[in-house]
């Protein structure tokens with residue numbers, strides 16, 4: 171027999187105990203990472219914070235605020251070793267389902283104009299560009315524009 175054993179993938183809510191590992195990933199994948207306090211605040215505020223757990227290892231995570239029929243995607247990250255395997259797309263699909271369960275009709279997000287991988291992911295997942303927020307993000311030199319995107323749920 172030639173079976174390959176793989177750890178099961180599990181979507182579960184993020185807990186305060188996950189924050190340390192998530193912040194490690196955050197520092198590896200973002201030039202301007204969220205702090206532990208940003209994640210702790212999101213958990214305390216009751217935002218939808220999810221982890222994709224592969225046999226005890228965090229592969230990806232997402233943070234989303236749902237209010238008044240709208241979902242705002244605040245953070246989405248895939249650990250470097252897990253990128254380009256469809257997990258970013260899978261987490262987006264999962265969060266869209268969670269948002270629908272909370273009666274949201276649209277999902278909105280901002281993305282750095284220079285972040286081609288993320289913009290590619292969002293377009294591939296059905297988002298459309300709504301406009302530009304000028305100088306929205308801090309950048310290595312000065313500020314960077316954000317592209318605002320929307321997905322009908």
Ligand SMILES: CC(C)(COP(=O)(O)OP(=O)(O)OC[C@H]1O[C@@H](n2cnc3c(N)ncnc32)[C@H](O)[C@@H]1OP(=O)(O)O)[C@@H](O)C(=O)NCCC(=O)NCCS
Pocket residue numbers: 199200245246247248249252253254255256257258259260280281282285286287288290291292294
């Ligand atoms: C953006 C990110 C979430 C994508 O996650 P991922 O799991 O690697 O992406 P997927 O494998 O699901 O890719 C889906 C599609 O996104 C696009 N994409 C993803 N990574 C890409 C890359 N490095 N270059 C170009 N396109 C890319 C492609 O269209 C891809 O489809 P394909 O593989 O059929 O070509 C991941 O690169 C990441 O965590 N980046 C750092 C954090 C970040 O920028 N988050 C988004 C903030 S708004």
